[in-house]
Amino acid sequence: MEKKREEGQLLHVPVMLKEFLELCQPQENEKWIDGTFGYGGHTTALLEKGCKVLAMDMDEQAQQRAGLLREKGHHFYFFRKNFSEMAVACAQIGWDRVDGVLLDLGVSLGQLKDPQRGFSFQFPEAPLDMRMDSSKEKTAAFLLNNFSKEQLIRLFSVSCKPNESQRLAEEVERFRSIRPILRVKDFLEIILKARLSKAKGHVATRPFLALRMAVNEELEHLQKGLEEGARLLKEGGRLAVISFHSGEDRIVKRFFQNHCLPKGRHETEGETEREVFFCRIERRLVSREESRSNPRARSARLRIGWKIRSEEERQRLIK
Numbered sequence: 001m002e003k004k005r006e007e008g009q010l011l012h013v014p015v016m017l018k019e020f021l022e023l024c025q026p027q028e029n030e031k032w033i034d035g036t037f038g039y040g041g042h043t044t045a046l047l048e049k050g051c052k053v054l055a056m057d058m059d060e061q062a063q064q065r066a067g068l069l070r071e072k073g074h075h076f077y078f079f080r081k082n083f084s085e086m087a088v089a090c091a092q093i094g095w096d097r098v099d100g101v102l103l104d105l106g107v108s109l110g111q112l113k114d115p116q117r118g119f120s121f122q123f124p125e126a127p128l129d130m131r132m133d134s135s136k137e138k139t140a141a142f143l144l145n146n147f148s149k150e151q152l153i154r155l156f157s158v159s160c161k162p163n164e165s166q167r168l169a170e171e172v173e174r175f176r177s178i179r180p181i182l183r184v185k186d187f188l189e190i191i192l193k194a195r196l197s198k199a200k201g202h203v204a205t206r207p208f209l210a211l212r213m214a215v216n217e218e219l220e221h222l223q224k225g226l227e228e229g230a231r232l233l234k235e236g237g238r239l240a241v242i243s244f245h246s247g248e249d250r251i252v253k254r255f256f257q258n259h260c261l262p263k264g265r266h267e268t269e270g271e272t273e274r275e276v277f278f279c280r281i282e283r284r285l286v287s288r289e290e291s292r293s294n295p296r297a298r299s300a301r302l303r304i305g306w307k308i309r310s311e312e313e314r315q316r317l318i319k
């Protein structure tokens with residue numbers, strides 16, 4: 001996601017918006033869930049198409065921005081909740097089924113650039129916090145100070161190689177045996193001591209990502225969000241997910257593959273319990289132009305699944 005300064009204002013540019021709109025074709029009066037409201041870029045585009053939007057975000061500042069959008073009188077609801085709880089949010093406003101669900105994963109640039117929230121190694125003095133939802137108890141510093149060595153190895157292995165995860169866990173243990181880990185700079189010192197292999201970007205990128213994902217239990221909520229979203233969709237509804245790294249994308253890809261019924265494939269023995277939701281899946285990578293104009297979007301990929309329309313279509317597909 002990119003934001004540009006224009007006359008002192010922050011102008012947000014939503015990632016892969018064009019591809020999302022072209023493929024999903026949101027229509028007037030359709031009901032959409034935007035599970036990751038952020039700066040409201042995708043929500044605003046859906047509202048402009050005449051859709052009704054239930055937006056969610058667990059971040060307090062996103063809630064404040066949503067308040068401003070609400071004042072404009074759109075058909076718009078906001079819940080400060082995890083998107084893994086979208087079924088509860090829908091029930092609260094009396095929505096039974098929806099036409100589409102969008103998840104634009106990860107943190108916003110606003111969160112990343114906030115010098116107080118500890119998401120970025122660019123602010124070494126920041127407290128090592130990393131909570132998207134500041135009402136939650138456990139910060140990144142808490143995890144590093146309290147996890148066992150085995151838990152730490154598992155935490156880092158989400159984005160680091162096994163030998164690197166081991167070394168990071170050992171350095172965390174060494175550091176905290178002398179003094180508690182409190183600030184971004186403490187974690188940076190640990191990472192430098194762990195001598196990770198050279199990566200494309202900054203050496204701290206992968207350990208920071210792993211820690212952030214653990215603090216916010218991102219992969220667990222993603223799995224649950226996909227399941228809830230797929231169940232809430234009407235026949236023909238679309239589930240769209242924009243992901244930014246392989247850990248997330250693998251979960252999304254497997255989810256679609258495991259719940260899709262392409263032509264010629266049917267539930268084999270032992271698979272009868274599998275819920276089948278989708279009849280079509282598409283994947284798009286971010287365009288070269290968007291990557292160039294917004295380097296932060298360069299690893300973005302969009303996957304969309306279309307829910308089977310009817311029992312008739314389901315039967316046709318399994319033949």
Ligand SMILES: C[S@@+](CC[C@H](N)C(=O)[O-])C[C@H]1O[C@@H](n2cnc3c(N)ncnc32)[C@H](O)[C@@H]1O
Nearest residue numbers: 014036038039040041042057058059082083104
């Ligand atoms: C990449 S930004 C979304 C940007 C948004 N699409 C836009 O155009 O403004 C991701 C946002 O989703 C929120 N978020 C991430 N995971 C979430 C989850 N599991 N539940 C609720 N909000 C989440 C973050 O707090 C952040 O504000």
